[in-house]
Amino acid sequence: MEGITLNILKGITDNYINLTSTIITLVTIGLITVITIITYGLERRLNDKSPFYLKLFTHLVEGALLAGSMIILQQTFHVLNNGAVNNGWLYANAQLTILLYAMYLLRNKITLLINLLMPFAYHHSSNIERLGSSRWPFFLISYIFLVIIIFYIYWQTNSLKDSTIKYLTLQILYGAAWWILLWVDHSFSISNILNMLVVFVIYMAIIRYCEHKMQLTLNGYDTLKKAVNYDELTGIRNRSNLDKNSQEIYEQYSHEDNVPLSMAMFDIDHFKLFNDQYGHSTGDEVLRHVSHTMERELYLKKTHGQIFRFGGEEFIIIFRGKNADECKPIIIDLRNTLLHSPLFFNGKKLNVSVSFGVSELKPTDSGFADLFNRVDSYLYKSKNAGRNKMTIENVTYNFDETTK
The missing domain is CATH 3.30.70.270 (Reverse transcriptase/Diguanylate cyclase domain)
Incomplete structure (x- = not known):
C-alpha cells in the first residue's frame, strides 16, 4: 500500500508539476470562466414563461460553448506536445472537469446529451476493436454506471451543490467510471488510474473554488444593479x-x-x-x-x-x-x-x-x-x-x- 501511495505521489509530481500542466490548468480555468459568464448572462434572461424557441436557442449556445471548450483544450494540448498524445491524461482530466462542471452549471438536455455521447466520441473509445477485446464487459458496465451518475447529477444538482460530501462522492464516482472506460482502450496501471483520479479531484476542487468566487462577484454585480435600478423601499x-x-x-x-x-x-x-x-x-x-x-x-x-x-x-x-x-x-x-x-x-x-x-x-x-x-x-x-x-x-x- 505504501508503494502504491509513493507511486501516486511520484506520478503527480512528474506529470502535473510542470509547465504543460500549468498551462492546461490555466486554460481550463479560463474556459470555465467564459462558460460561467456567458451562461449567467443567457440564463438570467429566461424564466418559466420564456418561449420555447428562446430556451432552445440558449441551450444550443450553451452546448456549443461546452463542445467548443473541449476542442480548444484538445488543440491546446496538441500544440504544447507538438502533435503528440503523450501524457494525454493531462487534457483528459481537464476535459472531464469541464464536462462535470457543465453538468452542475447548465443542467439542460444538450449538456446531458453531450455527457452521454462523449464516451463514444472520445479518442479511440469508438474503436470497433473493443468489441473483440476481453475488456469490453468493463466498458459496458462502466458506461451504464456513468449514465446512472450523470442522470443523478442532472436531477439532483441543487442538493449536490449544498452538500460537500455528496459533491465529492459523485465527483470521484464520475471520474472512476470515466477512467475505467478509458482503460479499456489504453493500458493504464492501477497506480496511474489512481493518480489520474486524484488529480481529477484536485482539478474539480480548484474549479469549484474559482466558481464560488465568480458567483460571489456576479451576485455582487446583481446587488449593485438592483440598488441602482430598483427602489429600496418598495422593490419596484x-x-x-x-x-x-x-x-x-x-x-x-x-x-x-x-x-x-x-x-x-x-x-x-x-x-x-x-x-x-x-x-x-x-x-x-x-x-x-x-x-x-x-x-x-x-x-x-x-x-x-x-x-x-x-x-x-x-x-x-x-x-x-x-x-x-x-x-x-x-x-x-x-x-x-x-x-x-x-x-x-x-x-x-x-x-x-x-x-x-x-x-x-x-x-x-x-x-x-x-x-x-x-x-x-x-x-x-x-x-x-x-x-x-x-x-x-x-x-x-x-x-x-x-x-x-
Whole structure:
C-alpha cells in the first residue's frame, strides 16, 4: 500500500508539476470562466414563461460553448506536445472537469446529451476493436454506471451543490467510471488510474473554488444593479431606471405607427395625512402596499404594464402596445383592487385611494418629455377635481361613476 501511495505521489509530481500542466490548468480555468459568464448572462434572461424557441436557442449556445471548450483544450494540448498524445491524461482530466462542471452549471438536455455521447466520441473509445477485446464487459458496465451518475447529477444538482460530501462522492464516482472506460482502450496501471483520479479531484476542487468566487462577484454585480435600478423601499423600478430607458422607449414607439404606447401617472391621495397621523413607518407601509398591489395586478392580468416609483408617493406605469382607451378598464381594475384591499397595519384599517392621469404617445410629441408633461398635467387635473379620479386625454372621470 505504501508503494502504491509513493507511486501516486511520484506520478503527480512528474506529470502535473510542470509547465504543460500549468498551462492546461490555466486554460481550463479560463474556459470555465467564459462558460460561467456567458451562461449567467443567457440564463438570467429566461424564466418559466420564456418561449420555447428562446430556451432552445440558449441551450444550443450553451452546448456549443461546452463542445467548443473541449476542442480548444484538445488543440491546446496538441500544440504544447507538438502533435503528440503523450501524457494525454493531462487534457483528459481537464476535459472531464469541464464536462462535470457543465453538468452542475447548465443542467439542460444538450449538456446531458453531450455527457452521454462523449464516451463514444472520445479518442479511440469508438474503436470497433473493443468489441473483440476481453475488456469490453468493463466498458459496458462502466458506461451504464456513468449514465446512472450523470442522470443523478442532472436531477439532483441543487442538493449536490449544498452538500460537500455528496459533491465529492459523485465527483470521484464520475471520474472512476470515466477512467475505467478509458482503460479499456489504453493500458493504464492501477497506480496511474489512481493518480489520474486524484488529480481529477484536485482539478474539480480548484474549479469549484474559482466558481464560488465568480458567483460571489456576479451576485455582487446583481446587488449593485438592483440598488441602482430598483427602489429600496418598495422593490419596484425607480426613477433612475425610467430615466435610463425613456429615450429608448420613445425611439422605439415613435416610429411604430401601428403599435401604441401609453403612460399613466398616479399618486396616493392625501398621503401626507398617513405620515402626520400615524408616523412615517405607516407611510412607508402604505407605499409598499400600493406598489405591491399594483405590480401584482399588472402581472396577473397580463397587462404588459411596467410600474416605476417616480418619487415620493408618485408612480408611473408604462403600457406597451395599448392606447389610452384600452388602459381605462385596466386602471379601473387597479383602483378597485386597491379599494377592496385595505391595509391593516398596527391594528388599524387604512383605506387608500389614488388619482390617475393617462395619455398615449402622439405623433406630435418631440420627445418622451412631451408625453410625461401631458400625463403630469392630467394627474393634477384629477387631484384638483377632488381626487380619487382619473383623467384620460384631458377628460376627467369619477371612479365611482365609471364602468368598464
